[in-house]
Amino acid sequence: MKPASWPLIFVFLLLPLLTEARVRHYKFNVVQKNFTRLCSTKSIVTVNGKFPGPTLYAREGDNVVVKVVNHAQYNVTIHWHGIRQLLTAWYDGPAYITQCPIQPGQSFVYNFTIAGQRGTLLWHGHINWLRATVHGAIVILPKLGVPYPFPTPDKEAVVVLAEWWKLDTEAVINEALKSGLAPNVSDAHTINGHLGPVSGCSSARDGFTLQVDSGKTYLLRLINAALNEDLFFKIAGHRMTVVEVDASYVKPFTTDTLLITPGQTTNVLLSADQGAGRYLVTASPFVDSPLVAVDNRTGTATVQYANAVFPAALTAAAIPPQNSTPVASSFTDSLRSLNSKQYPAYVPAVVDxxxxxxxxxxxxxxxxxxxxxxxxxxxxxxxxxxxxxxxxxxxxxxxxxxxxxxxxxxxxxxxxxxxxxxxxxxxxxxxxxxxxxxxxxxxxxxxxxxxxxxxxxxxxxxxxxxxxxxxxxxxxxxxxxxxxxxxxxxxxxxxxxxxxxxxxxxxxxxxxxxxxxxxxxxxxxxxxxxxxxxxxxxxxxxxxxxxxxxxxxxxx
Structure with missing residues (x-):
């Protein structure tokens, strides 16, 4: 398993290579692989054997070419969630909407240009429930020489929130369709593929850790890849400045609690401005209906200061109650387009x-x-x-x-x-x-x-x-x-x-x-x-x- 610090190292090694707008080639092999979570081993469908899958990096204006080869037992498609696909609808990816699925043993080359977008998006499987494990990040950097419209961070990290089932998700939904009832909820939430501390399962206690240096600023690229749950995101003892959602810049505002629904992305600036130590990161469900069952296990990770004395005490976060509608609404109502000269908001004034x-x-x-x-x-x-x-x-x-x-x-x-x-x-x-x-x-x-x-x-x-x-x-x-x-x-x-x-x-x-x-x-x-x-x-x-x-x- 990768060390938790690898996602950061990967970003730093790759960014200097993205020097100009050009064609970016990727190969996605859809394969089955065994993963151990919740003290049990399960074979899941993955891309390149990773959960979450590989991060796709590009710059605004790049042409992206991804060859997807299906080695799994299921039909599959890949959707590039949020990519505008201007005149490239054939490559959007939803099964039986824009394409027939890629059958086992077959392949398909997706080819699209990233036009007028920069920020964070996600890719995921778009047939049945395969996106539970077939998903990953899309990082779109600004054009070369174009700065962020906010203070340049010292480092960046991708953080993918998701769910984990003990059973095959295809079996879960097929049983629900057969019975006519709602499917079982997931068994846990994950942060970058890790469960974090889970009672009674020692193998899950070492979750994802984000190493930070005091005084540095970090751009966190947050993605909710969960199938069925809105999630609150918090970092104990820290506030975050929201600067972008769904690859669109927003007027910055500061909060201690984010709401991210499935399919949404949110970029935040995190200042490492607290005392040396370890701070709990949480992903917990938000549900505003008493009729809806949710997985009430909180996914956890850790922000750890590099100068913390080991083993440092873990500072906990106050997790919002599941039905915290005022918290959710406050976050949503704070979002505003940047609407600057460089990034205007072209809102249709007349409706046809x-x-x-x-x-x-x-x-x-x-x-x-x-x-x-x-x-x-x-x-x-x-x-x-x-x-x-x-x-x-x-x-x-x-x-x-x-x-x-x-x-x-x-x-x-x-x-x-x-x-x-x-x-x-x-x-x-x-x-x-x-x-x-x-x-x-x-x-x-x-x-x-x-x-x-x-x-x-x-x-x-x-x-x-x-x-x-x-x-x-x-x-x-x-x-x-x-x-x-x-x-x-x-x-x-x-x-x-x-x-x-x-x-x-x-x-x-x-x-x-x-x-x-x-x-x-x-x-x-x-x-x-x-x-x-x-x-x-x-x-x-x-x-x-x-x-x-x-x-x-x-x-x-």
Whole structure:
């Protein structure tokens, strides 16, 4: 196993090599490997035998080429979460949306350019529940000679938060689908692949350690790669300055508690300004619904000062209660785009398409299930049916019968969304898409529903960043709610949580042709059908049109 200090050493050795914009070549071998966690050994699917997988480094403007070779027993795809994929929709990665999966023994070369983005993102498997162990960081450095818009750190480190199951995650979700009930929660949380101290398991007590020097500043690149849980992140005795989220700079602010939902990334500056010693790092779940079960094991790591006397006492952190909605809201409400001359916030001021999507859970009949019914999820009462042909291919080649373009832009039957809801909790099934003309400006309000119970939903939009112009509790009111919108410096993201019993309003411009997935980043909700896709038309000429698919695009 790697020493805990290796991630830092790797960054320092690699950064001098990234001297100019160029093609960056990577090879991802998807393989099975045995890992010992929680006093048991399990074979998991990995990339290059690592958990988390290798970090992909590049600069803004680089062309990135990744050959993915599948040596595992499962079909696989890789999604480059948050990469805009301008005119490269074929390489976005979600299975049966932009491509058919890479079958065992097969390979596929992903080829895309990083345009107008810098910061931290992640890559992960995008089929079934493989992203539980198939994930890693994407570090995008600024162009050569372009400084950070904040004090230059002395050192940097990638910190990946995730979950660990004792069982094969594919078996976990398959059993849940068979029974119609919710799947088992994970057995532990990890920080850079380590569990930290776990009672009764001595092999897990040596967690990830970040070595720091007094007086130095560290840029921590934090990623929530967990399948199903929002996580609070804390470092005992220290405050952190937030400078970037989802590869977009923000107005810096200082806090002692971060909230990171699955799929989100957050860059913070950590000043080693405390006394010599060891300080506990924690990743603990946030859940705002009493109906939702979570893994209540706190993932832990250590910040250790280089001049600490060994063995130094470990300073503990006060972990927020799981239902600390005020803490979560305070962090989210503090996020603002930098909106500077160099990094402006181009918020659409005029809206061409105004959409309202309800997001939540329902119950459909299932004679073979435990209770004669199964839990499902939906948008605007449509539980998405996954196709067997990739939607982007069907769109590009005009295949008939794969999808329809009648996804409702508004709830079919308005109701009190945050109340008890309609008496029938059932949903309709379909592969229904919503069509957008090229360059249309879109406002999308995502409204949580209380049909089963209020619950947070971290929603991710592929192919685009969006601005979160509004957020509130209760029902969105089209008459009064827009008066509180922030159209000046709203935070720019690719993943944002719809609060339990509340709503968010986002805006984006449809300037990237293709088929783009919109889904909850709680994997259980995606599996249950909380997803849809936009079809974005070509514009004028080759610079606004989707090119033909690559010759090695996998076949279904």
């Amino acid at each position: 398409h105004s959409l309202l999507f309800t997001v939540g859970l329902g119950v459909n009949p299932c004679p073979s299930c435990v209770n004669g019914s199964r839990v499902v999820a939906d948008m605007n009462n449509v539980t998405f049916t996954m196709p067997t042909t990739a939607l982007l291919q069907a769109h590009y080649f005009n295949f008939s019968g794969v999808f329809t373009e009648d996804f409702p832009g508004q709830p079919l039957i308005p109701f009190n969304y945050t109340g008890s809801g309609p008496s029938n909790p059932g949903t309709m099934n379909g592969t229904r898409l919503y069509r957008l003309p090229y360059n249309a400006s879109v406002q999308l309000v995502l409204q949580d529903t209380g049909i089963i119970g209020p619950e947070s939903h971290p929603v991710h939009l592929h192919g685009y960043n969006f601005f979160v112009v509004g957020r509130g509790s209760g029902n969105y009111d089209p008459t009064t709610s827009p008066s509180k919108f922030n159209l000046v410096d709203p935070v720019e993201r690719n993943t944002m949580a719809v609060p339990g019993g509340g709503w968010i309003a986002i805006r984006f411009r449809a300037d990237n042709p293709g088929v783009w997935f919109l889904h909850c980043h709680f994997e259980v909700h995606t599996t249950w059908g909380l997803k849809m896709a936009f079809v974005v038309d070509d514009g004028n000429g080759p610079n606004e049109s989707l090119p033909p698919p690559p010759k090695d695009l996998p076949a279904c």
